[in-house]
Amino acid sequence: MSRIRVTNLTKRFGSSTIVDDLELTIEEGEFVVLLGPSGCGKTTTLRCLAGLETPEGGTISFADKVVHDAERRVSVPTHKRNIGMIFQSYALWPHMTVRDNIAYPLKVRRQKDALRTGAVEKAAGMVDCEQLLDRYPSQLSGGQQQRVAVARGLVSEPDLVLFDEPLSNLDARLRDQVRTQIHQLHQRLGFSAVFVTHDQSEAFALGDRLAIMKSGRLEQVDTPQQVFDEPSSDYVAQFIGMANRLDLTRHQDGWKASNGDVVHLGDRTPERGSTDTVVARLRRDDLRLHRPDDRVAPGTTVLHGTLVTTEFGGRHHDVLVDVDGQKLTLQADTREHGGWLPKAEGGHPVVVSFRSSDVRVFDAEGRAVRGASVVTPIRATGSATS
Ligand SMILES: Nc1ncnc2c1ncn2[C@@H]1O[C@H](COP(=O)(O)OP(=O)(O)OP(=O)(O)O)[C@@H](O)[C@H]1O
Numbered sequence: 492m493s494r495i496r497v498t499n500l501t502k503r504f505g506s507s508t509i510v511d512d513l514e515l516t517i518e519e520g521e522f523v524v525l526l527g528p529s530g531c532g533k534t535t536t537l538r539c540l541a542g543l544e545t546p547e548g549g550t551i552s553f554a555d556k557v558v559h560d561a562e563r564r565v566s567v568p569t570h571k572r573n574i575g576m577i578f579q580s581y582a583l584w585p586h587m588t589v590r591d592n593i594a595y596p597l598k599v600r601r602q603k604d605a606l607r608t609g610a611v612e613k614a615a616g617m618v619d620c621e622q623l624l625d626r627y628p629s630q631l632s633g634g635q636q637q638r639v640a641v642a643r644g645l646v647s648e649p650d651l652v653l654f655d656e657p658l659s660n661l662d663a664r665l666r667d668q669v670r671t672q673i674h675q676l677h678q679r680l681g682f683s684a685v686f687v688t689h690d691q692s693e694a695f696a697l698g699d700r701l702a703i704m705k706s707g708r709l710e711q712v713d714t715p716q717q718v719f720d721e722p723s724s725d726y727v728a729q730f731i732g733m734a735n736r737l738d739l740t741r742h743q744d745g746w747k748a749s750n751g752d753v754v755h756l757g758d759r760t761p762e763r764g765s766t767d768t769v770v771a772r773l774r775r776d777d778l779r780l781h782r783p784d785d786r787v788a789p790g791t792t793v794l795h796g797t798l799v800t801t802e803f804g805g806r807h808h809d810v811l812v813d814v815d816g817q818k819l820t821l822q823a824d825t826r827e828h829g830g831w832l833p834k835a836e837g838g839h840p841v842v843v844s845f846r847s848s849d850v851r852v853f854d855a856e857g858r859a860v861r862g863a864s865v866v867t868p869i870r871a872t873g874s875a876t877s
Pocket of ligand 1: 504527529530536
């Protein structure tokens with residue numbers, strides 16, 4: 492295992508720059524999740540690390556060994572990089588048994604000792620597949636195939652394990668199972684990893700650090716808790732589930748939504764003279780629903796709107812509220828609202844409240860605002876604790 496360092500990585504396809512001057516360090520044993528929407532360049536970045544793409548610019552080094560340097564025309568081929576790869580499509584060899592699939596990386600690297608001393612059986616055991624060793628991939632379920640692929644990715648104790656959306660083809664239950672298994676294996680074995688996904692819950696669950704990608708660049712690199720608490724931009728906030736957006740304007744008597752309701756921004760209130768319009772973001776579970784005559788705790792913001800739709804979800808109702816054209820989504824507790832909410836029709840007047848401590852505020856350029864400061868801690872290198 493070793494520290495992986497990526498500097499100024501640039502990859503173009505034709506005239507399009509897909510990975511744009513990217514900087515990232517993966518500490519020894521660190522699990523970094525590359526998170527971003529479809530097409531932002533996650534897989535291309537992973538393929539550059541693997542040596543499956545040739546970047547036009549930048550360097551990649553594994554510990555002291557430079558495996559790619561565009562300027563010096565150094566490019567170590569994939570099979571000499573000591574990486575493990577686990578793909579969305581499993582990519583098992585269909586004509587080989589599970590045993591031969593798992594053994595494949597050891598054979599390619601001529602690791603005869605590992606083959607002799609039971610590394611294949613040990614890797615299969617780590618993912619509960621010992622009893623499947625003589626089967627072919629077509630005789631396995633999707634979850635079993637992916638577990639075999641994980642065993643194959645780890646068997647040679649690689650410097651870096653690359654995961655390209657490995658859970659996407661699995662149904663919800665299996666996805667959770669395999670995710671937990673990957674998490675436990677990482678805790679036990681301590682391999683360095685880059686895991687590509689567009690699923691924020693996977694990213695939060697697995698990552699030591701998250702690297703959030705936008706158009707080939709890293710927008711924020713931080714621990715899951717820090718990304719959750721302090722998204723550095725409106726783009727990140729939206730991507731990690733702050734689905735509710737309110738456009739606010741500065742007035743003499745405070746920041747107001749377009750319907751004239753005053754919104755309390757607490758210690759995120761922008762300084763005088765800094766900006767006159769901001770975007771406030773909130774999660775669904777930051778918002779509470781009330782009827783117009785309900786009492787609301789002092790100090791909370793109240794927004795007057797109308798009901799658009801409600802959908803029964805068991806313990807809660809999914810509710811969509813219109814506040815002067817801006818749609819807010821929230822979950823209303825069935826035990827609190829089950830009496831009146833299912834009978835209320837679209838257009839019914841309602842009130843939504845939230846605490847100022849839950850609001851995140853972004854300026855016109857989308858940068859996080861926290862009182863006097865604009866927060867732009869894009870920490871692309873170094874460990875979470877450094
Ligand atoms: N070999 C290629 N030739 C030309 N364009 C490519 C090639 N590979 C990828 N691209 C383009 O690069 C962009 C980024 O693709 P990439 O697969 O890296 O995105 P991604 O973030 O992993 O997306 P997804 O989550 O959908 O897999 C896309 O617009 C894609 O069409």
